[in-house]
Amino acid sequence: MRGAAGLAVILGAIACGGDTATGPSLSGFSSEPLEMRLQTAHFRIFAGTTTPEGVLRAAGDRLELEYPRILSDLGVSSHPTVTVRIWQDATSYYGELTRFFGTRLQATGYITGPTELRLLAGGNLNTSVVHEFTHAVSLNVNPRFANNPRWFWETVALYENGEFVHPNLIESVSRGTFPTLQQLNGDVSMDTAIYQLGYLLGEFIVARYGREAFIKLVQTNADLQGVLGVSNAEFETAWRSFVRQKYLS
Numbered sequence: 009m010r011g012a013a014g015l016a017v018i019l020g021a022i023a024c025g026g027d028t029a030t031g032p033s034l035s036g037f038s039s040e041p042l043e044m045r046l047q048t049a050h051f052r053i054f055a056g057t058t059t060p061e062g063v064l065r066a067a068g069d070r071l072e073l074e075y076p077r078i079l080s081d082l083g084v085s086s087h088p089t090v091t092v093r094i095w096q097d098a099t100s101y102y103g104e105l106t107r108f109f110g111t112r113l114q115a116t117g118y119i120t121g122p123t124e125l126r127l128l129a130g131g132n133l134n135t136s137v138v139h140e141f142t143h144a145v146s147l148n149v150n151p152r153f154a155n156n157p158r159w160f161w162e163t164v165a166l167y168e169n170g171e172f173v174h175p176n177l178i179e180s181v182s183r184g185t186f187p188t189l190q191q192l193n194g195d196v197s198m199d200t201a202i203y204q205l206g207y208l209l210g211e212f213i214v215a216r217y218g219r220e221a222f223i224k225l226v227q228t229n230a231d232l233q234g235v236l237g238v239s240n241a242e243f244e245t246a247w248r249s250f251v252r253q254k255y256l257s
Contacts, residue, residue, distance in 0.1 A: 040100035042093055048072050050087070055094040059129050064094065070134045071141060078141065078168055083223040084148050091124045092137065101128040122147040135169065142168045149226045159192035159209070160230035162202045164222075167210025171203075175255045178204050182256070186248045189240050212250045 045061070046053040048068045055064055071092070079087060095101035106112045108120065117127040117136040125140040127133060142165040146153050155161045165171075175181045180201075192202045213222050217236055224235045232243050 039103070040095055040097040042095070050075050051090050051092050053092045053094065055129070056096050056100075059094060059096045063129060063133065067092070067094070067133055067137050071137055074138050074141070074169075078138075078145055081168055081219065082142075082145050082149050082164075082226065083220075084145055087145055087148055088123050090122075090141065090144060093124070093126045094129050094133070095127070096129045098128060101126075119143050119147075122151075135171070139165045139169045139171070146226055149223065150229065153226060153229060156229050157189070157193050159189050159202050159206075160225060163206040163209040163213075164226060166203065166206030167214070170207070172207045172211075173204045175208065175251055181205070181251070186244070186251075188244055208251055208255075209247060212247045216246065216250065 040056040040058075042054040042056055044052055045055045045059070046064045046068050049072060051068055051071050053064050053068055071090075075087075079085070095104070101116075102112065104126070105115070105118065108118075116130055116132070117125065117140045119125050119140050122144045125137060125144060127136055127140065130136075143154075143161070146161070146164050153161060180187070187201050187205070191199070192205065194201075210222070213225065221235055225231070228235055232238055232240060236243065238246070
């Protein structure tokens, strides 16, 4: 999901880790009825009647633009048609989100599995929708990947969506303090650091180990030792050095 303050507060598919097909039905729940408003080559976009056509078209165009690159980057040859549900009314959107997750979360996008994205219309919709689609494709690569581990689940979507935050803008990092991977796996409601640092983690992995290793990490739930031949501590040390040399020196 995407949350406040422009950060990707994607809780992603935390309810999808083991059973991506389950979740409460939309039937009879939302006070904003959604109907199919747009169909593109790979997406069926549902929205209420008050969402402007231009907003839906822009989201669909961005998804189609990024579709081949994301599939290629993650080593996927094809992906099922994706349903995109977009709410204009925040009350309806958060009501359905709360029903699905069983708790109220401050997030403006999430997925229910590899073939459905749900979002709240807003200024960052074109960014949010691609972030969520990347999560969906990563489940195509590995159905057990959702938030497992959380730091790499978010890293993949943030890096693929180009959600770069300069380290000088991250107070702790600019002072030389980097979180550990264990800390980046913390409860999203308490710690949002991964959404600032995920792009940098993805950039480091691809630059140091290559795209094939990046994909292999998705397939193996970020088995650093098995794929990269390094421990968590060794990975953290190398990542910190990469960020310092490229951005903070």
